[in-house]
Amino acid sequence: MGHILLTINPLNDIGNPLTLTSTKEIIPSFPIQKVVQEALRQQGDTGYPQAIILSGCSGSGKTYTSMLVLKQLFELAGGGMETDAFKHLTASVTVIRSLGTARTASNRESSRIGHFIEVQVTDGTVYRTKVHCYFLDQTRVVRTRPDESNYHIFYQMLAGLTAEEREKLHLGDHSVETLRYLKSFPRLQEDAEDAKRFFDWKAALGVLGIPYLDVVRVLAAVILLGNVQFVESSSCLDVDVEGEKELQAAASLLGVSEAALRQGLTTRTHNARNQLVRSRHDCEEGEQSQEIMLHVWNAQLGFSGFARIKLSQHASTVGTAGSRASKSMTALNNAVRHATDGFIGILDMFGFEDVKPSHLEHLCINLCAETMQHFYNTHIFKACIESCRDEGIHCDWEVDYVDNVPCIDLISSLRTGLLSMLDVECSVRGTVESYTQKVRTQHKQNPRLLETKSSDLRSFAIQHYTSKVQYDATDFLDTNRDVVADDLVAVFHKHRCSFGFASHLFSSELKILGAGGMEPSPRGISFRISPTSHSELLNGDEPVSTLTQDFHTRLDNLLRTLVHAKPHFIRCIKINNNEQPDLFDRHTVSKQLRAFQVLETVNLMAYGYPHRMRFKAFNARYRSLALFHQLSRTDDRAIEDCQVILECFENSIDGCTRERLGHISISWAVGKRHIFLSEGARQQLEALRTITQNRAATLIQSTWRGWRCRRRWPIVRQGYHMRFQQMPPPVPPPNAVASNAAQ
Structure with missing residues (x-):
């Protein structure tokens, strides 16, 4: 549709489709290559930021298409797939995808994390990359629908851990069928495929400098705590725990005592008129506290991973990570960093979802799609x-x-x-x-x-x-509300917790608990489950912001970035809702085309003026279509130059071209500040510009080659003459010599 690309997801099996590794053997299609080339050209010509925006419903292939776009961008401007920057970005994407991908009712490889990859480009070369992540689906780790799965990383971990690692993580006797948070849905792939993906994920953690053993300890503790359940005690003053073995194993993995973990899960401290009152949970409250704790670990682990990825991406782009740079090199890097205002962003946000029933996360996801x-x-x-x-x-x-x-x-x-x-x-x-x-x-x-x-x-x-x-x-x-009580946070203070990684994840919360030199102990306050930049507390005991406020703020910031960029749209279409390859369902596709207003876009491209260019920009791009002496090439006569170029363009269109275009408009209009072009006129201008430039290049090459040959000809002729003079006289054949002697 003109400069808007429409892609179709054939739903073919291509292995692990959500990583850059899966695109190594794929040859990007010409339309995707054209989109990337146009973004690079406009960024290089104007220095203006560019944004390639992918949109579509869940399962339409947005993430895989974004990987193809990213690969093509590195091939054109980043030195190819063997560069350190590309390998670093590949590791980042691999880690993010395993932590945030799950099977849903409509998509077996649904990415539950939106991302905006910002690629800084200077002089046509990739300088550095940033990955901005948007994570909403936190409840999935403890609540999965019967037809959906938990995050892929849990299944991959169980398939990829060695026997020794399983024993260390207390998972030796467990499988998918024995873990409550995983058994609601069968294994997604064969064990061999899951193990391969886990091995790739483990290698990616090493590239990014994220401690592998620390991460798997947390993941193992999360799924083990899922087997812990609370039941009423006979004393009615406490609750009993079913799954003592799993509780002990989880406490050991998290570096705390079983008693401290049990107390954090079953008690709550309240601040009543500056008096601390501690209450006991019943079974339902204990289950809620357990789910909140697992939400916290899932969110904190994801946030820590994303933060490490951002730091690694930033460090890998300037010099060598971990090396000692001189002051002059640091100053140079800072100067270059401030000079790279232009970037090419690749946006792959949440696809529209219609889950029955839908919850608050789905409302935020659909708001993003809207x-x-x-x-x-x-x-x-x-x-x-x-x-x-x-x-x-x-x-x-x-x-x-x-x-x-x-x-x-x-x-x-x-x-x-x-x-x-x-x-x-x-x-x-x-x-x-x-x-x-x-x-x-x-x-x-x-x-x-x-x-x-x-x-x-x-x-x-x-x-x-x-x-x-x-x-x-x-x-x-x-x-x-997205809050967690300080009773759970205080458990992981470094005085009580021997697992430094866990204490580090809650460092900001523990700092608030220990403010004023006090012992970090429960004081009846609450913290946000999702890490946020707003660490202040309202009225001293509640977080300032909520989940939706944070999401809305980040969405507004993203829109401000996109408003200042030149957008390039890629609209992704899913061919059916059953994930059957190469099965084109008319109703499903028609519904998406109507929602995306594709027909309205086609009509605008064919009969309207979807393109507008400033007079100066129009002259700079298409001045080769007119003769040199016809243009004044001054700013005060820019409109006259535009009209001359358009007249030359009109004269170049013959009857065959008009007949071939049919009803497609090739009209234009001159406004007060812009030249307005139809899509047909823009395409014909670009085609004529390409022909003119190729003709000029051929003329320049032929002229230079002729001049070079004429200049070298005297030397070449003299060389041939000298070689001819130095040649010995020809020797007559033997028969001719004998004949002369006989005579």
Whole structure:
């Protein structure tokens, strides 16, 4: 569709599709190569940041396509796949994918982590890379649907650990079938494939400098704690534990005593009028505390890995990691770093999901998908309409598209949006029923908020740009608060915990507990489960921000980055919902094409003015189409030069070209500040520019070669003459000599 690429996922089996390693033997298609070349060209010509934005529903192949784009970018500007920078980035992607990939109902290799890979390019060469990760699906580690799996890393670890490592990690007698958090879904691949992926993941950790044994200790403790359950005690004053062996093993792996871990899971400290009161959990509260603890470990482990990846990426781009650099080299690196404002970003965010029932994480994921669709609408449709109107350009074809701003406002409006109302309900310690009732009252006239067929008052539905999605708000408040009690955090202070990696993960929280020189002990305060930049506490005992506030802030920051970049869109399509290879389902594909407004985009490209260029930029790119003496080449006569170039372009279009294009418009218009072009006109301009440049290059080469031959000819002729003179006289044949003697 013009400069917008539409890709189809054939759902073929290509091994591990979410890593750069899987793309080594794949030859990127010409359209992907063209997108990368155009981004590199525009970044080199203007120094302006570029963003390659991939969008599509879950399972449409966004992540794999982003790997192909990244590989092509390194081949064109990064020195190829054998460079240290590419190997470092490959290791980063491998670690991220194993930690954040799981099987869902619609995608067997669903990436639960969105990423924005920022590639700094200077003078057409890759300088450094940054990986920004967006992680939402934290509850999966303890709650998986019957038709979904836990994160792949757990299955790969069980298949790839050696017998000695399994014994050290207390996993010798365990398998997928005996672990509660993994047995809900059978093993995804054969053990050999899982073991191979685990070996690659282990090697990637070594490249990034992340301690392998420390990470697997935490992962093993997480799945072992899943087998611990709380039951009512006969004394009614305490709770008993089923799975004492697993509790002891988890405590040993985390470097704490079993008693300390049990106390952290079964007690809660409250601050009542500056008096500390400690209460005992019942069975349900113990289970909740256990799940929260595992959420914390999963989030902290992922955050630590991502932070290490960022540090490693940053260090590997300037000099050698770990080497001692001189002051002059440091100053030079800093100067170069500040000079590389232009970058090429590759954005692969969450795909739209319709899970039954959907929860708060899915609402945030779908908000992200709605935002990316709105960004596309704004850049492709709205900007075209407003630019033509502002500069007095009349277009025979009226741009018509569906705007999804009402849905975004329903979810994220500052005061009345669903997420803002959820934050208010969390602050007043409300209930789910009161929250859903307030939502229905506030938005009863909003056509985007729909009632559900069920009688459950805790559910509601939203009409998204793709389809209607029903949400279950039962866990909305707890998920949004995203807090962990300090009783669990205090267990891992270095005085009580011999596992330095664990104490390091909670260093900021433990620092707050030990403020003022006090002993780091529970004081009735709460911390965020997900690591956040807001470490302050509200009223001294609660986190300032919530899960949705942090996500919304990061999404806004991402949009600010994209607004200042030139976007290149890749729209990914899934051919069916059953993951059957090469089976084209018409209904599934048509639904995605309508949601992406592909037909509206095609009509805009064919009959509208989707492209606009400043006069100076137009002259700089297409001035070779006119004769040299026809152009003034001055800024004050830029419009006249543009008109001369367009006249030459019009004269070059013959009848055969017009007949071949058919109904496709090759029109243009001159505005107040821009030249407006249809897609057909842009393509013909580019084709004519290529022909003109090739013709000029051929003429230059032939002229230079002729001049070079003429200049060298006297020397060559003299050499031939000297060789001819030095040659001995020809010797007559023997028969001729005998004949002469006889005569």
